[in-house]
Amino acid sequence: MRTHGMCLAMVLATVAMPTMPMTATAQDLRPESLKLYGGTYSPDCGNAGAPQVRIAADGLQISASGKNVSTPARMDSYTSFGGAPTSAVPEGYKVEFIGDDFSLYVFEDAKGMYVPLEGYVPSATAVIGGPAMKSRFGRCAGT
Helix, strand or coil: CHHHHHHHHHHHHHHHCCCCCCCCCCCECCHHHHHHHCEEEECCCCCCCCCEEEEECCEEEEEECCEEEEECEEEEECCCCCCCCCCCCCCCEEEEEEECCCEEEEEEECCEEEECCCCCCHHHHHHHCHHHHCCCEEECCCC
């Protein structure tokens, strides 16, 4: 009985202990990634009313017409693409910025760096609308 009582006490103590969340922290977001690939991306950088994607240390944000969807930026990844570890890496892929609710991918081609939304961030449709999802969100100068 004494052994049973000690085991029960240990189980109860373990259950009562707070658990640490198993999520990544912003410490996994490399400053050089933000310097190289962070900033504002838009289909029309000269138009303040155009939809925008923002990649910054304080989070990832997609906005248009006063609406936005955002998530904390937790980490970046250069070595994987998408949720499956065996997913093929598309041509031009540079980095994935991973947030709690969505990720943003930065690609580069002959026109420069861009962030695609269609097929990558479905939650952005409610913010920027279906047609804008197909737009090329190029990196704006000075960001």
